[in-house]
Amino acid sequence: MKYIKLMLVFLLVLGIGGCGPTPAPAAPTPSEATPVPPTATPVPPTAAPAAKENVFVYAHGPTFPDIDPSVSFSNDSVVMGNAYETLIFYNPPGSKEVLSPQLATSWESSEDGLTWTFHLRQGVKFHDGTDFNAEAVKYSVERTKTLGLGAAFIWDSVEEIKAIEDYTVEFKLKYAAPLDLIAASGYGAWMFSPTCVEAQGEKANEWFNQGHDCGSGPYTIESYERGRRLTMTRFDDYWGGWKEGQFNKVVFEIVVDPVVQQQMLEAGEASAAYGLPRVNLKTLDARDDVTVYINPSFQNLLGLFNMKKEPTNNKLVRQALSYAVPYQQIIEGVMLGQATQAYGPVPAGMWGHSKDLFQYTYDLDKAKKLLAEAGYPNGGFDLLLTYAVGDLDEQQVCELWRAEAAKLGINIECRGMEWEPQWDLAKSDPMKAQDILVFYWWPDYITPYTYLYNMFHCEEEILFNLGYYCNAEYDELIDRGNELAGTDRAEAERLFIEAQKILIEDAAAVFFYDLPNDHELRSDIKGYVDNPAYPHIIFVYKLWKE
Amino acid sequence: MLCKSRGDFFSTFLWEREGARGKERAIGEARMRKWEYIARRLVLAVLVLLSVSVITFIISRVVPSDPAARWVGPRPTKEQIAAARIKLGLDKPLYVQYFRYMGDLLHGDFGVSVESHQPILTDLKTYLPATLELVITGMVMAVVIGIPLGVLSGARKGSLLDHTSRLLAVAGVSMPTFWMGLLLQFFFFGRLQLLPLGGRVDKEISLYTPIQQITGFYVIDALLSGNWPALRSTLVHLILPAFTLGTYAIGLTIRMTRSTMVEVLEEKYITAARAMGIPERTILFRLALKNAVVPTLTVLALSFVYSLTGAILVEVIFAWPGLGNYVTRAILSLDFPVIMAVTLVVTVFYVLINLLLDILQTLLDPRVTLG
Numbered sequence: 001m002k003y004i005k006l007m008l009v010f011l012l013v014l015g016i017g018g019c020g021p022t023p024a025p026a027a028p029t030p031s032e033a034t035p036v037p038p039t040a041t042p043v044p045p046t047a048a049p050a051a052k053e054n055v056f057v058y059a060h061g062p063t064f065p066d067i068d069p070s071v072s073f074s075n076d077s078v079v080m081g082n083a084y085e086t087l088i089f090y091n092p093p094g095s096k097e098v099l100s101p102q103l104a105t106s107w108e109s110s111e112d113g114l115t116w117t118f119h120l121r122q123g124v125k126f127h128d129g130t131d132f133n134a135e136a137v138k139y140s141v142e143r144t145k146t147l148g149l150g151a152a153f154i155w156d157s158v159e160e161i162k163a164i165e166d167y168t169v170e171f172k173l174k175y176a177a178p179l180d181l182i183a184a185s186g187y188g189a190w191m192f193s194p195t196c197v198e199a200q201g202e203k204a205n206e207w208f209n210q211g212h213d214c215g216s217g218p219y220t221i222e223s224y225e226r227g228r229r230l231t232m233t234r235f236d237d238y239w240g241g242w243k244e245g246q247f248n249k250v251v252f253e254i255v256v257d258p259v260v261q262q263q264m265l266e267a268g269e270a271s272a273a274y275g276l277p278r279v280n281l282k283t284l285d286a287r288d289d290v291t292v293y294i295n296p297s298f299q300n301l302l303g304l305f306n307m308k309k310e311p312t313n314n315k316l317v318r319q320a321l322s323y324a325v326p327y328q329q330i331i332e333g334v335m336l337g338q339a340t341q342a343y344g345p346v347p348a349g350m351w352g353h354s355k356d357l358f359q360y361t362y363d364l365d366k367a368k369k370l371l372a373e374a375g376y377p378n379g380g381f382d383l384l385l386t387y388a389v390g391d392l393d394e395q396q397v398c399e400l401w402r403a404e405a406a407k408l409g410i411n412i413e414c415r416g417m418e419w420e421p422q423w424d425l426a427k428s429d430p431m432k433a434q435d436i437l438v439f440y441w442w443p444d445y446i447t448p449y450t451y452l453y454n455m456f457h458c459e460e461e462i463l464f465n466l467g468y469y470c471n472a473e474y475d476e477l478i479d480r481g482n483e484l485a486g487t488d489r490a491e492a493e494r495l496f497i498e499a500q501k502i503l504i505e506d507a508a509a510v511f512f513y514d515l516p517n518d519h520e521l522r523s524d525i526k527g528y529v530d531n532p533a534y535p536h537i538i539f540v541y542k543l544w545k546e
Numbered sequence: 547m548l549c550k551s552r553g554d555f556f557s558t559f560l561w562e563r564e565g566a567r568g569k570e571r572a573i574g575e576a577r578m579r580k581w582e583y584i585a586r587r588l589v590l591a592v593l594v595l596l597s598v599s600v601i602t603f604i605i606s607r608v609v610p611s612d613p614a615a616r617w618v619g620p621r622p623t624k625e626q627i628a629a630a631r632i633k634l635g636l637d638k639p640l641y642v643q644y645f646r647y648m649g650d651l652l653h654g655d656f657g658v659s660v661e662s663h664q665p666i667l668t669d670l671k672t673y674l675p676a677t678l679e680l681v682i683t684g685m686v687m688a689v690v691i692g693i694p695l696g697v698l699s700g701a702r703k704g705s706l707l708d709h710t711s712r713l714l715a716v717a718g719v720s721m722p723t724f725w726m727g728l729l730l731q732f733f734f735f736g737r738l739q740l741l742p743l744g745g746r747v748d749k750e751i752s753l754y755t756p757i758q759q760i761t762g763f764y765v766i767d768a769l770l771s772g773n774w775p776a777l778r779s780t781l782v783h784l785i786l787p788a789f790t791l792g793t794y795a796i797g798l799t800i801r802m803t804r805s806t807m808v809e810v811l812e813e814k815y816i817t818a819a820r821a822m823g824i825p826e827r828t829i830l831f832r833l834a835l836k837n838a839v840v841p842t843l844t845v846l847a848l849s850f851v852y853s854l855t856g857a858i859l860v861e862v863i864f865a866w867p868g869l870g871n872y873v874t875r876a877i878l879s880l881d882f883p884v885i886m887a888v889t890l891v892v893t894v895f896y897v898l899i900n901l902l903l904d905i906l907q908t909l910l911d912p913r914v915t916l917g
Binding site: 053055057063065066068071073074148149150151152153156205206209223225227228229231249251253254255256257260263264269418421424444454461463464 | 610611612617618619620621622623624625626629661662663664665668669672673731735736743744745746749752753756862863865866867871872875880
């Protein structure tokens, strides 16, 4: 009897455990919230040393692949944004000006857009104590270009960089390009100290990745446990100066499991997190000690139609399929109302976006009519749709679309694939490739051209135009738009919008939705403004604690 | 003396059989056989490693993936891919690539991660000690918890202790580690607030009294540098992940020790010892355990290697920056040089530990024949 009691107690212990955190880190279905065990603020297991400092802890899911400022082109930009600075800063949507001075105080371009001059801020020190000047700008851009990794291609237009004076630098371009926007990019446009990098010789990349930096930003890297934690401390000589309440230290805690991130945030162990389970955001926001920020991002979800293969090479079929997408159901059911239906390929909040563009709506009658017109009155064809395996949002979008298409007699096969095989399939023979490729696009620097060129400009050798769209009139409009983007942005914007009209009329793709960005911060932290131009970078210098 | 050591048994046996001169010859032959055996096993180990390297190399080239594109970044241009292909030697024929890889490997160069651009050897130096620290602690737990429980359980068959430890053993072996890990986190962090959620050391330590990197084993490094807050923090952080990882080994150790103890305790020399009034503790832990421990050692050694790969889940759950987390990221991003390197390292451990185990067994138990 005693044993039975003991076993019962043991089983009960295991049973109670069933109320614990859900073991699945994958995104949950909309109907069920991921339970997070209630936690009070725990006492740190190890007593902190006496120093009482203002520390900002960012619970961050992804690791930092490469924290070399010339190479960083991934989630590591959150570190870059605090250790380094760009010449120009791209302001969050809704700001008075699109761009603000940062390390450059002013800039101008020649009328033809082929010569750009930047006047630099004086009195800026790098973390190694050397001065920021024209030579540093020249060195930074040239090193990034020479290494040729990451987002180095953004400087492709640059032919020559001249340090005219100590604090004036001139860029000569091979072709007109919006260098101000390029210089504000969150990837590959960081400025760093030549002396600091040169001291490391050929091993500079390795040295950076051991936890060092050569920037001029408000924080400098103090230590780095790869794959686990990166700590930064404030740079006392930062040109912007320091005020009371600002954070002295920044800690990036790499925590893969979003449920664990949420626990840390709730327990006050983390100051901020992002990308938490969407279903939990409402209850999380209801807490007094956590504030949830949901803002539109510059990332969107598209489904590129195969323009070469039957039947999607038929415009009417593509239009019919576009009418068969249950947009609102997707936004409400899959994205829980946090996303917005896209107007073409350029996301809301970015210049070049227009709400006057035509938006397809869910209308099966229209779809049937168009199909009949195209010679498929009862559908009767199969389509292969590929999406990123493991992405539940994309999977659910496909399933909902598939259900509607079935009503038209069209069978859509939703096939989840790893990116590489999916990409390879699309780059192979278009006649054997998928009929629809669903994927996300996000900008390298903030221009509509990155969406309009990469996915829809004619390509001889396919790279990212994975639907093989090719239209000379369209190409001319966007190429001209890009040429004017640096000198006559209003005209460039008009051309980009005109080009989008063509794309939408041609139904080159289904423009599902613009994605939201979610960031969660402890409520006593003030000053946070989401900036989709620098996704997930929290500029800690701009925050303070009440 | 009631129980002769194994060496004594071995020599007595030879003495009786062949006499004094024969003894020397027999020992000489046995030594020869042993060296031959070790040499043969070493050659086999090299063959195993070569085969694993060929298989993983071929798989890494067959799976649809473009390392050159990965090397460049998420949005490579055609020019960047072409340049990367030359830089990484991917423009060469497959066999040339393989021999170049193996040549570098012989010089201790595991290549470069296509995701992070870092030398894999540098990464391994960081991540392997973290995993070994976790696995070794798990194994220590298995010895400290598993063996005494197994011995007592075997000695008191049918008692409450026996039932409890058998239940623990079954639970330890059968419960999935990811579930066990989450349960432990829930209780010890969520409810009791006693132990940390994950990581190797508190962020306060990283910020104010960072551990000086000497060996990569935080416990040792903290000890060597006399960093006591860091030592405490490291030990506290080790408890949950090491226990989670060790549960399988603990369960196996309990079961194996118990069953061999039950057998050994029925031997005549134990009855004789009991008749002579030798204290029970001495009988159990000195006389019986000595003979019962060999199979348990085998199980422990195999669990050690098993845990190297088993650490993958545990490391992800406990945000432990070790080999498991490293290879998980590599698998998700198809970083094949890293996947190959980790596979080879684990294979080396597997082969070496099996080899050591076989040799150890021949030394411990003369009944085990060399062949």
